[in-house]
Amino acid sequence: MSNAIKKLVERFSDQRESYKQSDYNEAQTRADFIMPFFKALGWDVNNEKGVAEPYRPVVHEDVLKINHAPYKRPDYSFRVGGVRKFFVEAKKPSICLKTEKGPAYQIRRYGWNAKLSLSIVTNFAELAVYDCRRKPEKEDDPSIGRVLYLTYTDYVEHWDELVERFSFDAVWQGKFDQYAAQVATSKGAVEVDAAFLNEMEGWREKLAHHIFSENSALTPRQLNFVVQQTIDRIIFLRICEDRGIEDYGRLLSLTNGLHIYKRLVELFLHADDRYNSGLFHFRNEKGREQPDRLTPRLKIGDEVLQEIINNLYYPVSPYEFSVLPADILGQVYERFLGKVIRLRKQDIAPSTQKPKYEAVIEEKPEVKKAGGVYYTPSYIVDYIVKQTVGKLLENPKAKLRSGASDVHGLLKKRLGNGKHSVSRLKILDPACGSGSFLLGAYQFLLDWHLEQYLREPDKWLKGRKPRLYQASGGTWKLTISERKRILLNNIYGVDIDPQAVEVTKLSLLLKVLEDEQSVISQLSLFKERVLPDINNNIKCGNSLIGHDFYQGQQLGLIDIDTQYRINAFDWESEFADVMQAGGFDVVIG
Known part of the structure; x- marks a missing residue:
């Protein structure tokens, strides 16, 4: 038994009422109790051993503050060999983790987006471990997905159990992964890449039908281009918002009013000034390829854009783009690219009428022949x-x-x-x-x-x-x-x-x-x-x-x-x- 944990529990118990006051904040809780708690579990929380930065065992991820956003990034990422194993989200003791929905949804949202099996939310007074493989819903009861719940009075009695599952040595030896496999809750276990792929495929279908109905002169190649660019640009700006690079909610504010696409194009033009990326390239510049003259002239109605944008924001969206790894997004796109938009002639009578076409989403022939899309793990x-x-x-x-x-x-x-x-x-x-x-x-x-x-x-x-x-x-x-x-x-x-x-x-x-x-x-x-x-x-x-x-x-x-x-x-x-x-x-x- 660690003497350090006994002393922490005694100190918290002696001054419990003062720590439970609302003015005792999260930063103080982290410094006074949470980091010493994990240090007692053998984690080098401040990298005192001086290991190379890519292999730093505990990464403090609280460097980003997003104005007006409901959440920021998770407070800590615990890693072994440079690989994320679990997040820890800190709260102040005045917040009740057992009954409040917000902290549970928050940590599950982080862990689910990062494809982690388990993650922890704690204010030291309480500690809850959540299975993050199940897609989080905002209205979920805080008990959903919770596989372990302890209060500070339980730590001494259950210390051996905590060491066996969450200590640095336990994670290094694979015991954490074994525990995660044992407590897995299969019901509702939809992984973030599968969920986001379904989301994107829905956007593509709606945009393809709508854009072609409003811009019928587009060729199949042009239609694929404008749909892809519209999705890519929206996702890029939304990710920048969650990372604090763009003002949070800027895209969402476009949905409050008419002519959404016209104002969205203005955001794209602004992004061209900020990022110098081919994703946003609308003006002639020396030494660069021809700019995009097509997408700014499109007609896109408000309803389809409103639905897409609203589905990217809390509380409707379960996605937390600040922790969604680039390789997972790449895997989503790998499968997304297995299909293509084609124009199919509609059956219209009489035959003297000009033929009409409709946009349809089809699997690419080479993908169908191969039996599906395969990405490299x-x-x-x-x-x-x-x-x-x-x-x-x-x-x-x-x-x-x-x-x-x-x-x-x-x-x-x-x-x-x-x-x-x-x-x-x-x-x-x-x-x-x-x-x-x-x-x-x-x-x-x-x-x-x-x-x-x-x-x-x-x-x-x-x-x-x-x-x-x-x-x-x-x-x-x-x-x-x-x-x-x-x-x-x-x-x-x-x-x-x-x-x-x-x-x-x-x-x-x-x-x-x-x-x-x-x-x-x-x-x-x-x-x-x-x-x-x-x-x-x-x-x-x-x-x-x-x-x-x-x-x-x-x-x-x-x-x-x-x-x-x-x-x-x-x-x-x-x-x-x-x-x-x-x-x-x-x-x-």
């Missing part, structure tokens, strides 16, 4: 990235035997601009789909750079463009400019499907924006457009067919649809700089 992506990119970046100590000076010298070269620089490493996925392998490679590079910079943090904190900064809670992070630099220098992809290309770009851009503090700083202090234009990195084309396919053929005899379907790709011109420098170093996928 994250653990396989991680393994392949580690065995490819990781081998090129492995610890130089494994290669050098002549002492620390050589190690330091090689690191200096790798972080510099010379021929040995990691910035010259070119990673390609020639069939990138929704971008899962590129996301994995990009995350690996982010972690690697952070680890190297932390060898000499003072050096990388300075300069005109610092690469490192220290966030609230003491965690070290890469600056947004450094995250952009790594993406533009190292990550490349090609796919024959234009929709897949757009999804890959969206996923990578959201990964850039995962560090909210640096993004907000750049927007407010430097007034810079915070996202890179990655149209020169992620391209649409057939990786296996070059333009020599048309040699000996009269191009004019091949119709536009056939050319579009073949989508020949010229590597030498599309990636001229890379090919002239010797080509790609790593090909994954």
